Amino acid sequence: MKVMQVIESGQGPTLSAADVARPTPGRGQILVRVYAAGVTTTELHWNPTTRRKSGEPRLNAIPGHEFSGVIAGIGDGADGFAIGQQVYGMNDWYEEGTTAEYCLTEPSSIARKPASLTYEVAAAVPIGALTAWQGLLDRAKLQRGERVLVHGGAGGVGVFAVQLAHIHGAHVIATTSSQTVALVKELGADEIIDYKTARFEQVIDPVDVVFDTVGGAIRERSWNVLKPGGRLITIVGDGGADPRAKDAFFIVEANNFQLVEVAKLLDGGSLKAFVNAVVPLTDAATAYAGKVQQKRGYGKAVVVIGTNQ
Numbered sequence: 001m002k003v004m005q006v007i008e009s010g011q012g013p014t015l016s017a018a019d020v021a022r023p024t025p026g027r028g029q030i031l032v033r034v035y036a037a038g039v040t041t042t043e044l045h046w047n048p049t050t051r052r053k054s055g056e057p058r059l060n061a062i063p064g065h066e067f068s069g070v071i072a073g074i075g076d077g078a079d080g081f082a083i084g085q086q087v088y089g090m091n092d093w094y095e096e097g098t099t100a101e102y103c104l105t106e107p108s109s110i111a112r113k114p115a116s117l118t119y120e121v122a123a124a125v126p127i128g129a130l131t132a133w134q135g136l137l138d139r140a141k142l143q144r145g146e147r148v149l150v151h152g153g154a155g156g157v158g159v160f161a162v163q164l165a166h167i168h169g170a171h172v173i174a175t176t177s178s179q180t181v182a183l184v185k186e187l188g189a190d191e192i193i194d195y196k197t198a199r200f201e202q203v204i205d206p207v208d209v210v211f212d213t214v215g216g217a218i219r220e221r222s223w224n225v226l227k228p229g230g231r232l233i234t235i236v237g238d239g240g241a242d243p244r245a246k247d248a249f250f251i252v253e254a255n256n257f258q259l260v261e262v263a264k265l266l267d268g269g270s271l272k273a274f275v276n277a278v279v280p281l282t283d284a285a286t287a288y289a290g291k292v293q294q295k296r297g298y299g300k301a302v303v304v305i306g307t308n309q
Helices: 041-045 119-123 126-139 158-167 178-187 216-225 243-248 256-268 281-288
Strands: 002-009 012-019 030-038 066-074 086-090 102-105 110-112 147-150 171-176 191-194 207-212 226-234 275-280 300-304
Touching: 002 281, 012 041, 012 281, 030 119, 041 281, 066 119, 066 126, 086 126, 086 256, 110 256, 119 275, 119 300, 126 158, 126 207, 126 226, 126 256, 147 158, 158 171, 158 178, 158 207, 171 178, 178 191, 207 216, 216 226, 216 243, 226 243, 275 281, 281 300
Parallel strands: 147 171, 147 207, 171 191, 207 226, 275 300
Antiparallel strands: 002 012, 030 066, 030 102, 030 300, 066 086, 086 110
16 A cells, blocks of 8 residues: 655655555454545654654654544454444554555544545544543533633634534633634634734633643743633643643543544534645645645645545
């Protein structure tokens, strides 16, 4: 099968085309014919991309861990799905990824593809939507009527965090740039702060929850806007000096139930997903370098694989 693999260059990690053996599903595994894969540009530098779980160097990793496609093979004990079924989901960070014609995953990591979405749009959903769900609902235990500050409201995770917080009855405040104010407001933000012209801690009242997708100084300044007993959740593990940041950090995990619920919201029209740009597999390196032309300014870049679009 055709894949894109991570290689080291003089300018850092990049992608190179390769042909490798098509994987065979083992016990409990499912083989997916990938039609589209979401791009997370920072992934080439992540520990699971460069190291194995044992800590040994990992060479020629296939990046991309969110996808949509069709089930092409089922291993023994992988129940609940059928050959030819349209699915979307994510696979383990240490598994070979989805910037490839086929990938391996597990039944707990996928769900039926939202019927209303194309393969391209469906591939842009899993990581962002699951991250927002797990951060707001599982970790922060968001309650109706609470005040939530979402940093990066137009980002790949932020667009879902704003919408899910709104759906669950929160008062949503979001930081974004002037170019995406209208979008974030449409998604359900009650207050919007242009981070280029205002310091959020100077213009908002205290909040119950901060959902941080930026890290660094933004996260550190966010502690000051929390109410007593407020919760800060961050998806940026940048080794900040504040020990509270370590406790607030989490990494998204695949979850079949949540993918099913997200698909219901998408098909029902109360949740929206966005694709920034679509590129073929041969241009995946451009997408991972963040150099895709004709960007919308929000949403994810998606790599299209195959012709069944």
